[in-house]
Amino acid sequence: MTEREGLVVTIDGPAGSGKSSTAREVARRLGFRHMDSGAFYRALTYGLLDAGVGPGRWEGLTTPDLEGVGVSVQPTDMGFRVLLGSRSPEAEIRSSRVTAHVSRLAGLSVVRSWLLGIQRDAGRAGRLVADGRDMGTVVFPGAEVKVFLTADLPERARRRLTEQGVVGPSAAEIVRETARIGERDRGDSERELSPLRCPEDALELDTTYLTFEEQVKAIMERVREVDGLLRQA
Numbered sequence: 223m224t225e226r227e228g229l230v231v232t233i234d235g236p237a238g239s240g241k242s243s244t245a246r247e248v249a250r251r252l253g254f255r256h257m258d259s260g261a262f263y264r265a266l267t268y269g270l271l272d273a274g275v276g277p278g279r280w281e282g283l284t285t286p287d288l289e290g291v292g293v294s295v296q297p298t299d300m301g302f303r304v305l306l307g308s309r310s311p312e313a314e315i316r317s318s319r320v321t322a323h324v325s326r327l328a329g330l331s332v333v334r335s336w337l338l339g340i341q342r343d344a345g346r347a348g349r350l351v352a353d354g355r356d357m358g359t360v361v362f363p364g365a366e367v368k369v370f371l372t373a374d375l376p377e378r379a380r381r382r383l384t385e386q387g388v389v390g391p392s393a394a395e396i397v398r399e400t401a402r403i404g405e406r407d408r409g410d411s412e413r414e415l416s417p418l419r420c421p422e423d424a425l426e427l428d429t430t431y432l433t434f435e436e437q438v439k440a441i442m443e444r445v446r447e448v449d450g451l452l453r454q455a
């Protein structure tokens with residue numbers, strides 16, 4: 223930890239809890255980099271599918287296979303850009319096809335170990351807000367500030383649909399999205415490796431009834447409190 227120049231803030235939580243948008247805004251206010259670790263898992267999923275390597279072949283994947291996909295991570299001023307070869311597949315990695323398969327790939331030990339190195343390298347200098355499922359428990363267990371965001375499942379489904387541009391989602395659409403997110407929650411929480419867990423020392427925020435500004439403020443307060451304590455020490 224001594225080689226770091228600044229704090230690491232981790233924000234974990236289930237799908238649709240608002241982690242990435244919250245993390246991005248907290249990073250912007252602090253002048254830190256934002257790392258959306260889900261994008262790394264998504265890019266690998268997309269790269270494999272795009273290369274014609276379907277889920278039926280994923281169990282046998284090796285580290286050289288993963289390296290061969292061509293996914294890399296480049297630091298930018300605000301965060302990290304995920305590349306597939308030389309292009310940035312930002313839209314493709316958010317597609318429903320990738321969303322439907324990513325949790326399965328994320329359950330593989332070879333995938334988690336490979337991405338662990340990439341994530342830790344990216345966070346080595348600190349001044350980072352990292353969001354995902356295991357940021358506070360596995361990737362950055364020494365992070366100074368840990369947050370766990372939750373929200374009721376139907377509310378998370380409503381937010382996901384709104385994010386996808388659905389205006390005033392119907393009850394039927396919310397029920398369908400609730401089932402999809404519930405399925406992904408199960409995959410992410412029940413897997414053996416790095417399952418979604420609230421880190422012991424985390425600030426747990428249920429955002430069901432919080433506005434975006436309220437949740438960002440609560441995290442900023444915690445960061446200032448910890449930063450103040452560290453400066454006094």
Ligand code: DC
Nearest residue numbers: 259260261263324325328354355356
């Ligand atoms: O946050 P997201 O929906 O973009 O994440 C996509 C998938 O990646 C999610 O289903 C679980 C996996 N993931 C993970 O296992 N660990 C992380 N740190 C981040 C994401």
